[in-house]
Amino acid sequence: MRKGLQYAATPGIADLLEWIKMLQKAIHNPPTMGITDPQRQLDVLVTSGSQDAICKTMEACIEKGQNILMECPSYPGTLGIVKPLGPNIIEVKSDKDGIDPAHLKQILSKWNPSDAKDKDSELPRLLYIIPNGGNPTGASLTLKRKKEIYKIAQTYDLLILEDDPYFYLQFNNPYIPSFLSMDEDGRVVRFDSFSKLLSGGARVGFVTGPKAVLERIGLHMQVSVMHASGLSQVCIHTVLESMGLEGFKNHALKVADFYRRQSEACVAAAEKHLTGLAEWAAPSGGMFLWMKLLNIEDSYTLITEKARAAEVLFVPGRVFYADDTKATPYIRVSYSVVSPELMDKGFERLARLLREETKH
């Protein structure tokens, strides 16, 4: 408590930082841990949730008018950070296997790889990806695609922002290796979170990446939050210390198993009530199902007015795109805290609304 109640160093409380570095080594074994070049050497910062790490990274790296590459559809919490900074967001298509390397290559073919050396070039510098259990898609990027994307990032000298709060919520084992685990160049900035495994309210996340980038984020923190909550850090560290690495890994597997069972119940309820009225791909991780409503042009009013009045909540698909005025028939379903019985009720209500809407 003495440590937790006193001001702490910006990067985080030493005990927790040490535990996190041990975890990153054990799980990802990043090549950058061995790099001696101070600019590229791996560093870690504890942040107020990974949300704050993403926010400070975008503030440090994005200039108005600059082209940036973002997985699409994407997490509204990141779109909400990025859009006010005024970049030109280039949306990279994704499917049930994550972001599409072919589309990424096609977008970048507009430039020459040599443009990466020209600081005035409009070549995008950042690629933002949610590799596992995507929000909103529930999709996980295959290893084959990850390797292809890392090579493209090397060719065009991109910084990969690996936003991965659902890494431990992958339903399949072994885990698909992270971009950090293949980062021989020091071009991956990885955002992790304790929200999905231990506590969202503690607001403890961490960013792992090359010193050159993390130093800037650290300076932002010094003049904004100074450091993540000392009390939260001490609580999280105490739990991690009591679990130990093996205990943490077993706990993560149990949490993933819970969400896998939730996703299976969600898909079963969808099949029962929405077959013929909607389409979806079973999630491979995380806590979301991305659903396309059939014979519907735009889900927005149906979801924000009629479904809400029928007391069933979804998120309309519009908010997951850079242009949130564009019509889309998609909705995001969250199954994390809903019982199978309530999933059944919720989809039954949605099915009734869809039949009324499409006169089925």
Ligand SMILES: Cc1ncc(COP(=O)(O)O)c(CNc2cc3ccccc3n(O)c2=O)c1O
């Ligand atoms: C891809 C991706 N990256 C970063 C974060 C932030 O996590 P942090 O470590 O806790 O800061 C998230 C959290 N996502 C959400 C959180 C949430 C909290 C209350 C209510 C609703 C929420 N919905 O809907 C969300 O999607 C995320 O999905």
